[in-house]
Amino acid sequence: MSTTKTQLVLGVKEHLLAGHPITQLECIVLFGVPSLTKVISDLRKEGYKIESKRVPFVAALRRINECATLDPPKNLPIKEVALTEYYWLGL
Numbered sequence: 001m002s003t004t005k006t007q008l009v010l011g012v013k014e015h016l017l018a019g020h021p022i023t024q025l026e027c028i029v030l031f032g033v034p035s036l037t038k039v040i041s042d043l044r045k046e047g048y049k050i051e052s053k054r055v056p057f058v059a060a061l062r063r064i065n066e067c068a069t070l071d072p073p074k075n076l077p078i079k080e081v082a083l084t085e086y087y088w089l090g091l
Contacts, residue, residue: 013026021087036086
């Protein structure tokens with residue numbers, strides 16, 4: 001893996017381990033990492049307790065729009081569409 005990719009993945013890991021939840025959408029938009037599944041898998045292999053739950057699309061959209069601008073299509077039912085959110089349980 002190149003240094004740039006390693007740094008992007010490290011950003012995702014640090015985000016999670018700082019106690020912030022993340023979805024696949026946020027991983028792509030905010031960190032440029034296309035596979036959150038790989039990051040989560042690696043963290044679990046390292047012994048971290050990573051949990052998941054379903055959240056409305058609008059919740060992830062709200063977090064993204066705190067530091068970037070993402071405008072979904074007008075006909076997308078953002079309150080009904082759900083994403084998987086991952087979070088670290090801590091020590």
